[in-house]
Structure formats: C-alpha cells, structure tokens
Amino acid sequence: MSSTLHVTVWNEYRHERSDQRVSAIYPEGIHATIAQALSKDTAIQVRTATLDEPEHGLTEEVLNSTDVLLWWGHQAHGEVRDAIVDRVHKRVLAGMGLIVLHSGHYSKIFQRLMGTTCNLKWREENDKERLWIVAPGHPITEGLGEYIEIEHEEMYGEPFDIPAPETLVFVSWFSGGEIFRSGACYSRGKGKIFYFRPGHETLPTYHHPDVQRVIANAVRWAAPTPSASPIFGNTPSLEKSK
Amino acid sequence: MSSTLHVTVWNEYRHERSDQRVSAIYPEGIHATIAQALSKDTAIQVRTATLDEPEHGLTEEVLNSTDVLLWWGHQAHGEVRDAIVDRVHKRVLAGMGLIVLHSGHYSKIFQRLMGTTCNLKWREENDKERLWIVAPGHPITEGLGEYIEIEHEEMYGEPFDIPAPETLVFVSWFSGGEIFRSGACYSRGKGKIFYFRPGHETLPTYHHPDVQRVIANAVRWAAPTPSASPIFGNTPSLEKSK
Amino acid sequence: MSSTLHVTVWNEYRHERSDQRVSAIYPEGIHATIAQALSKDTAIQVRTATLDEPEHGLTEEVLNSTDVLLWWGHQAHGEVRDAIVDRVHKRVLAGMGLIVLHSGHYSKIFQRLMGTTCNLKWREENDKERLWIVAPGHPITEGLGEYIEIEHEEMYGEPFDIPAPETLVFVSWFSGGEIFRSGACYSRGKGKIFYFRPGHETLPTYHHPDVQRVIANAVRWAAPTPSASPIFGNTPSLEKSK
Amino acid sequence: MSSTLHVTVWNEYRHERSDQRVSAIYPEGIHATIAQALSKDTAIQVRTATLDEPEHGLTEEVLNSTDVLLWWGHQAHGEVRDAIVDRVHKRVLAGMGLIVLHSGHYSKIFQRLMGTTCNLKWREENDKERLWIVAPGHPITEGLGEYIEIEHEEMYGEPFDIPAPETLVFVSWFSGGEIFRSGACYSRGKGKIFYFRPGHETLPTYHHPDVQRVIANAVRWAAPTPSASPIFGNTPSLEKSK
Numbered sequence: 001m002s003s004t005l006h007v008t009v010w011n012e013y014r015h016e017r018s019d020q021r022v023s024a025i026y027p028e029g030i031h032a033t034i035a036q037a038l039s040k041d042t043a044i045q046v047r048t049a050t051l052d053e054p055e056h057g058l059t060e061e062v063l064n065s066t067d068v069l070l071w072w073g074h075q076a077h078g079e080v081r082d083a084i085v086d087r088v089h090k091r092v093l094a095g096m097g098l099i100v101l102h103s104g105h106y107s108k109i110f111q112r113l114m115g116t117t118c119n120l121k122w123r124e125e126n127d128k129e130r131l132w133i134v135a136p137g138h139p140i141t142e143g144l145g146e147y148i149e150i151e152h153e154e155m156y157g158e159p160f161d162i163p164a165p166e167t168l169v170f171v172s173w174f175s176g177g178e179i180f181r182s183g184a185c186y187s188r189g190k191g192k193i194f195y196f197r198p199g200h201e202t203l204p205t206y207h208h209p210d211v212q213r214v215i216a217n218a219v220r221w222a223a224p225t226p227s228a229s230p231i232f233g234n235t236p237s238l239e240k241s242k
Numbered sequence: 243m244s245s246t247l248h249v250t251v252w253n254e255y256r257h258e259r260s261d262q263r264v265s266a267i268y269p270e271g272i273h274a275t276i277a278q279a280l281s282k283d284t285a286i287q288v289r290t291a292t293l294d295e296p297e298h299g300l301t302e303e304v305l306n307s308t309d310v311l312l313w314w315g316h317q318a319h320g321e322v323r324d325a326i327v328d329r330v331h332k333r334v335l336a337g338m339g340l341i342v343l344h345s346g347h348y349s350k351i352f353q354r355l356m357g358t359t360c361n362l363k364w365r366e367e368n369d370k371e372r373l374w375i376v377a378p379g380h381p382i383t384e385g386l387g388e389y390i391e392i393e394h395e396e397m398y399g400e401p402f403d404i405p406a407p408e409t410l411v412f413v414s415w416f417s418g419g420e421i422f423r424s425g426a427c428y429s430r431g432k433g434k435i436f437y438f439r440p441g442h443e444t445l446p447t448y449h450h451p452d453v454q455r456v457i458a459n460a461v462r463w464a465a466p467t468p469s470a471s472p473i474f475g476n477t478p479s480l481e482k483s484k
Numbered sequence: 485m486s487s488t489l490h491v492t493v494w495n496e497y498r499h500e501r502s503d504q505r506v507s508a509i510y511p512e513g514i515h516a517t518i519a520q521a522l523s524k525d526t527a528i529q530v531r532t533a534t535l536d537e538p539e540h541g542l543t544e545e546v547l548n549s550t551d552v553l554l555w556w557g558h559q560a561h562g563e564v565r566d567a568i569v570d571r572v573h574k575r576v577l578a579g580m581g582l583i584v585l586h587s588g589h590y591s592k593i594f595q596r597l598m599g600t601t602c603n604l605k606w607r608e609e610n611d612k613e614r615l616w617i618v619a620p621g622h623p624i625t626e627g628l629g630e631y632i633e634i635e636h637e638e639m640y641g642e643p644f645d646i647p648a649p650e651t652l653v654f655v656s657w658f659s660g661g662e663i664f665r666s667g668a669c670y671s672r673g674k675g676k677i678f679y680f681r682p683g684h685e686t687l688p689t690y691h692h693p694d695v696q697r698v699i700a701n702a703v704r705w706a707a708p709t710p711s712a713s714p715i716f717g718n719t720p721s722l723e724k725s726k
Numbered sequence: 727m728s729s730t731l732h733v734t735v736w737n738e739y740r741h742e743r744s745d746q747r748v749s750a751i752y753p754e755g756i757h758a759t760i761a762q763a764l765s766k767d768t769a770i771q772v773r774t775a776t777l778d779e780p781e782h783g784l785t786e787e788v789l790n791s792t793d794v795l796l797w798w799g800h801q802a803h804g805e806v807r808d809a810i811v812d813r814v815h816k817r818v819l820a821g822m823g824l825i826v827l828h829s830g831h832y833s834k835i836f837q838r839l840m841g842t843t844c845n846l847k848w849r850e851e852n853d854k855e856r857l858w859i860v861a862p863g864h865p866i867t868e869g870l871g872e873y874i875e876i877e878h879e880e881m882y883g884e885p886f887d888i889p890a891p892e893t894l895v896f897v898s899w900f901s902g903g904e905i906f907r908s909g910a911c912y913s914r915g916k917g918k919i920f921y922f923r924p925g926h927e928t929l930p931t932y933h934h935p936d937v938q939r940v941i942a943n944a945v946r947w948a949a950p951t952p953s954a955s956p957i958f959g960n961t962p963s964l965e966k967s968k
Contacts, residue, residue, distance in 0.1 A: 093358060093359065093403070095621055112357060113357040114357055115354055115355040115356055115357040115430055116335060116430050116431055117335065117431075119472075119474040119475075120474060121473065121474060121475065121476075121477045122475070122476060122477070123476060123477055123478070123479060125479060127479070130722070130903060130905075132883075132884045132904070132905050133711075133884070133885065134884055134885070134886075134907060135671070135890065136673065136674045136711065136714055136885055137579055137671055137673065137674030137675060137676065137708070137709050137711070138671070138709065139709050141709060141711050142709050142710060142711055143710065143711060144711055144712060145712045146712050146714070146715055146884075146885070155479070157477065157858075158858045158859070158860055158872075158897070159472040159473075159474070159859065159860070159862055159872070160860075161335070161431055161472065161474070163405065163408075163428070163429070163430060164408060164429065164861065164893065164894070166405075166406060166650075166651070167650070167890065168890070168894065171884070171897055171905045171907075172905075173899060173900075173903060173904065173905045174899075175479075175481065175723070176479030176480060176481050177479060177480030177481040177856060177899060178480070178858070178899065179856075179858050179897045179898075179899045179905050181860060181897075186405070187405070187406065187619070187621055187622070188357055188358050188405060189358055189359075189403055189620065189621065190620045190621030191621060192621065224621070225621050225622065225623050225625060225626045226626060226627065227617075227620065227621070227625045227626055227627060227628055228628065228629045228630050230361075230401040230403065230620055230630070231363065231401075231630055232361040232362060232363060232401070232403070233361075233363065233364070234363075234364060234365060235363045235364070235365055235399065236365070237365060237367060237369070237397070237417075237418030237419060238418060238419030238420070238614070239417065239418050239419040239659070337863055372661060372964070374641075374642045374662070374663050375642070375643065375953075376642055376643070376644075376665060377648065377913070378643055378915065378916045378953065378956055379821055379913055379915065379916030379917060379918065379950070379951050379953070380913070380951065381951050383951060383953050384951045384952060384953055385952065385953060386953055386954060387954045388642075388643070388954050388956065388957055399616075400616045400617070400618055400655070401617065401618070401620055401630070402618075406619065406651065406652070408892075408893070409648065409892070410648070410652065413642070413655055413663045413665075414663075415657060415658075415661060415662065415663045416657075417965070419614060419657060420616070420657065421616050421655045421656075421657045421663050423618060423655075429861070429863055429864070431862065431863065432862045432863030433863060434863065466863070467863050467864065467865050467867060467868050468868060468869065469859075469862065469863070469867050469868055469869060469870055470870060470871045470872050472862055472872065473872055480856070481901070577842060577843065577887070596841055597841040598841055599838060599839040599840055599841040599914055600819060600914050600915055601819065601915075603956075603958040603959075604958060605957065605958060605959065605960075605961045606959070606960060606961070607960060607961055607962070607963060609963060611963070639963070641961065643956040643957075643958070645819070645915055645956065645958070647889065647892075647912070647913070647914060648892060648913065650889075650890060659963075659965065660963030660964060660965050661963060661964030661965040662964070670889070671889070671890065672841055672842050672889060673842055673843075673887055714845075714885040714887065715847065715885075716845040716846060716847060716885070716887070717845075717847065717848070718847075718848060718849060719847045719848070719849055719883065720849070721849060721851060721853070721881070721901075721902030721903060722902060722903030722904070723901065723902050723903040
C-alpha cells in the first residue's frame, strides 16, 4: 500500500484552554502537536477533531474517510455522546485503526472495545518512566533503541483492567516502584487497536522524538487491510449435506 | 480448593414453554437438563434461574453466592434488563466464572465482555458437527477422546466476530463446508469466561455425554481464584522518588 | 519501508527431479513457480536456493542478505545439515522473516523454532480444502474473499503439535471430516514466522492465485523491522541502587 | 482430581556443595528447601533428583511417575546429557508439567521447549525486586496480595529472549531501573510449563512464603490432564470423500 494514509487526531481539547501549564506546552492543543509530528511522513495526511465541534468533529463523513483515528481525552469522557461512540465502534470493527493515548484508557470507546473497566493506579509526582521493549522486531518498535526514557511523567500502575494484550510491546518501569503494560495491541473485527501510555497534559511528552516515532509507527501498523467484508447470518451450505 | 462450587444455570426458558419440539427434548427446560448433569459431581451445588423470574432470578444475593454462572439465551436477549447485565458484568470482573452456551453468543453480557458484535453465520439443517481439540492437555478437555461428534446440530460458521481467544480449545467441522471456533477461553478482570458452541434447542445436544463433560470441566476451570482485590486510583509511591 | 525486499525461496527440489507427476506441474521446481509469482511485485527481489547446492545454497552471505526466507521440504529433512539449521535459526532470531510451507512443518528449522514435534495427521486422497479466515483485517489476508477454496489437496488434520499460534489466520475444512490450523503467525527473537499449509507436490496448488497472494502478503508481513539489537549479559544499573 | 500429585524437584546441586554462602542458606540444597515447602500440601508427594546421580536422577521410571517436574540449574547446564533432555522433552509433550526456576532459563530443556536462546540481562547487586501481578484471577496467584516484594535479589532484565508467554502472570520491577517478565505460562504438546524468575542461590528467596506459595500454586496448575493421546500419521477419512 503505497497510497496515502488518512489520519484523524481527536482531542478533548479542554485542559489546553483552561490551564496555563498545559497551554504553555501545547499552545494549539495536544492534537496539533501530534498532527504536526505525523505530518513529517508525506504518506500520512492528517486532520484533527475535538470534543466541542459539532458531532465532536466525528461526522459519518469524517470517520468514513479516516484510516486511523487517534484518541486523547481525560476530564470529559462523560460528555462524549453515546451515538458518536457507537459510530466509532462500528468503524473500528469495519477496519479503521484506533490509537488510544494515555488518559484515553478511560474513554467510552476504549472501555466498549475492551469489555472491562480499563481502570488503573496513578500518581502525579513526575516519576521517571522507562518503557522497555518486550516485543523486539514488532513494527511499532521500528527505529527505537532498547528502551524509551521519559524524565518526568505521570505514573500509571498495575493492575490495569484490560484483556491480556494480543501483543504486549512495551512495559514501563516507574521510579516510584510500579510497572505498567504501556504498549498493547489488539484486533477487534477488522480493526487494529494500539494503546500507548505516555502523554500527561502538563508534561512535554508529545514533543519527545521517540514518543512521536512510536505514534507514527503505530499509525502505519494500524492501517486498514483491504479485504472482503464479513458475511453474517443465515447461509446455505457449501457442500451437499449428507 | 476442595470446597463446594456454587453454580447457577441461567436459561431464557421460552422455547421450552412454547414449542413442543423443544419441550419434548427438554421437558423442564434446558437449564434443568444441564443442572442435573452437573449435579453428578457432588462437589458442585447447582441452582437455576430464568428470564421471567423477578430480576431474571439474578438478584445481588444470588450472584454474590455464585462461583460460576452458565448462560443460555436466544430469542429474548433484548428483554434482559441492562441493570442486570451490569450486575453480572461486575461479578465476572470480580472473579465469577461465566460459561456462555450456543446462542448465548448474542447475549448482552457476552457482547459487553467481548467488545464486539459476536455475530456469525448459521443454518438450521441438521449438519453433522465434529469438534476437534486444538489445545490438548487443557483442563476443559479432561476425559475426552480426540474429538466430539454430534450427529445433528445447527451450523455456526466463521467469521465469528469475537476477539481472538486467549485459548482456543475446540474447532468445529460442519458437513455443509464450514468451520467454527467452538470452544474459546477468555479472562476479564478476575473472571474466567468460556464460550461453548453446541446446544440448539430443537436437538438433544445437552444429553450428549461429551457435551455434559465439557460443561462440567469448564465449570471447574472457571472457578474463582481467591486472591487480593485490585487496588485502583491515586496511590502514593512505594519508593522514595529520586 | 519503501526499499526493496530481498527474498530467498528454498526448496528441497527432489520430487521434481524424480517424479514425473511433480515435474509436469512444476517443471523448474516448486521454488521457481513461487519465485516467479513473487517477482510480480517489483519491490520484491527474489532468488532461490536448493538442498543439493553447496551449503544448501544458504551461505552466510546469502542469509545475511535475505530479508525473508521461504522453506519447502519433504522427503529429505534429515539431509539438511545441522550447521545450516543453526545458521538459519540465528538469522531468524536476528530478524529475518521465515515462511514455512506445507510439508516444511516437519523440517528441522521449524521444529527447532517451535520446540515441539510439529507432527500431524495426513491423507493423500485429494480432499477438497477450504481455508476460512479467522483473523479478518490481518495483513496476510489482504485482497482475499472470505475463504480460499482448493479443489484437491493433501489433507493435514489436527492435532497439529505446535505451540498455540500468536495469531491464527486460517483454519482449513477438509471434505474427509478434519480441520487444521493452516495459517499461523509467530515471532521468535526479532524474526516473524508464518506457517502456511497448502502445497502438495503432486497438485498445482502454487499456481492458485489466492495461494500466491497469501505468500506475497506473508512475505511483506514478515519483513524485518530495523531497530536496535538486543543487549544481553551482565549490565550495570541505570539507577542509583538504594 | 483429588488424587495425589507426584512431584520431582530437580536441582543441579553444585553451588551448595562448593560455596559456603550458598550452603549457609540451603544446607541440604535448594531442592530440599523447595521439596519441604511443597510437602506441606498433603496432596503432593515430593521426591528430589540431582545432576550427579546416575542419569541425573531422571530415569525413565522416575519421569514416567512424575506429574510435575521442577528444574533449577545454573553453572552446569552443559553437563546435562542430551539423551536425558530428550527424555524430559518427550514427557512434557506427553503431559508432564514443568516448572523452570530462575537460572534454569538457560537450561537445555527450556531452550529446547522455547525454540529461542532464552538469554537476558543480569546483575548481582542485590536489587530490590517487586513482582506485580498482571493476570489477576489466574490460579498461580491464589492467596497472594497485589505484588510480591523481595528485599534482595539478582536482577534479570529485558530483553528476555522467549516466545511471548501464553499467559504473562508476573512482571518484576527492579530498583536498578529494569523490568522483567518473571512469571510466564506456556503449553507444549499436552504439557504445561511455568517459568518463575526469583531464586538466586546466594539469597534466601526460596524461604520466602509468597515464593513458596507461587511454586505450590504452579505445581497444581501444571498437573497433567488425563485425556486421549494424540493420533498422528496417515489416517483414513471420516466422511465419504465426494
């Protein structure tokens, strides 16, 4: 597939407009920083969408023309309308890739796809985080060294109430004594899903080159595979029965 | 764990009361037949619950004292109240085992736990079904030969819209030309889940000794593991930070 | 990765030189047919290697410049020298992709990588085979319909003594009553491995367009991911201990 | 299965006879300490075997009457005879459970079963280790809190060159900055395998009550499942072909 990949970066976009600490780091929003980083790959065409746009910026038209959707949310998960969650869910099952970032673990769409609470431990004390690769050779690790180090991050700790990942790519070490499954691959229907832990709003994580690299790798990995649509329901037999 | 296992067999119990073909095979309901089979193991204490009882027979009290819940439903999935589904969901995450049978694939609780539609192909033409073991040595296969043969069954065919099973135990061959992942293990939270395909209401499948054996094995496999409850939320560090 | 993919198709190449039924179908060898099919993708550069060449055609130089190796063997597994098996093993762990075809299930290299006997059931009676996709959306299924049908093939049946696949892509239905896990993905070290069942030497399976398509998809999927080499052994601490 | 479980604890038993630091902690050998702990469960019958006994203490008779084998080795992996490794391998595939402890990661039998080098990082500086449970509800975690803390242990760090575990039960945090997949479940043939990381010979790890508990849980989890033996080879069709 040499063709263009259409990516939509969705962001709640509230912290950046109400908290100076956040806007100092992401003046045009976390989505803008991520979009800009992805745009370096000329094969990726990026647009953004945010909570307070009509239909949260996720109209049928936008979603139907999105190959991979990124999701960052935190304080307003409850404001995401169920009808839009249904729409995203359907698109993922139909093949759209989904990259869930950081506090997006608690979004309705991630909970819906996982079937669990997606709850976890957390602490905002600027722990050091070191993400170790435990799936060497996985496409999402392209170009990385043997770990990613982030000087200051919010801590997320186990238990992380998710299904066992189909592929566990990263496990984080935190200076405060915890570990966390911080890079996790799933497939649901025809869609590929990647959860990636780092990215607290008060810290410059999305400016980190390795974090940007992982997100770009994940986008390419999650690209839809063109193939037949599933056929469900009552079906005649393919062989003469008995 | 030598102690008694408390099992609740839940059944929609509608077909048996409206369709003579079904009541001829399961005069007191599918749940009664399954319960009777399980009762042969004196370490298992069984009760039943059905849709038309108050709270569908699944009060807090019943669920809290249930180690493993079995679920058979078909024509009335939509009548199961969401509040009861929430309750069962919570109990599974807290450790209760769940065995989902046949058309229960389309129940609200299974869809909730899987995060997918759980849709599939089907055909009611009394195909021959042969369930091959692909996880030899798994506790759910205890006492079986190398496959289970069922002379007549409803066909379920792929694609089966579920997450890839953590352990795939059985794959079915059907005389009409299809295959199906017919025995699938999952864990969600502290709970173990097993989906087992056979069991069409118009056929004597639940009288089949190997089918009964699989269900009894699955009940033992899905028994809760006593261990600490998960601790979520804001948490102080275990180590001196920096 | 827009760069060229270097592929080596390895074949035992004995049947074709001793059995007219085989040479009628694959006059220049199974490897030549597969190589020709792969060559349609201009981003793939193919060469071949066979058992009776010096070092089985798999010199250090050849292997070190191979991104993905395909392996077909049958009657002469025992003649493959252990030193060459070691060499291939090392290269797979270092990132080279490996596609094991049909009777290659019983090759030394596949057994070494799997850690099991890789034994199975078989029958040469020209069963009909239908390979159902059970991992919709997987890159290896690109461009396929919902199943692949092969009018005549050797039957392989369960139990197939392999570790549970990391991703199970295809399950085969056979007219004689068996099923088989016929498309299975693994990773070992940095290398990706795909086992693909069809391809009996007396049948024109490798001329089948869908079989060719799967093999080409698998080659692209198994391409190495450029990333840091693993660092093993005694290592100083990254943090001040205590 | 209320019947007795027959367990054999195998130990290299060299450090204890040559190094006073080790014999001070394990005067009769690591195997004796583990065996004694397991014996508290009256349903478990334990014996031990060591490298320097004839046939390493693993005669056909011993292995054939062993339900679960535990393996501790370190400095003399190369002295374990290949014929004995073959014998153990065969028994595992036939259903015998295998618990591989600590430096046993580099034993011939574990490498054979995994198909990889099983290499890793290490450091002997008495790091603090904290094993976090990432598979809550798994039988091997019975009776545990949310983590196990070991004040001083040898560090093992990623990359750990193993296949992705079928179930990852524990991940270790080390004070020096590393993480490690320290509790990993596999099945091979009919046998269940559990790798458990802690247990350096110069430290009293096997006297730790939670470590003893995990080992006992693992033994019960790895018990063989009585079921049909696999049937391989040429086989007549079950259905009339065409």
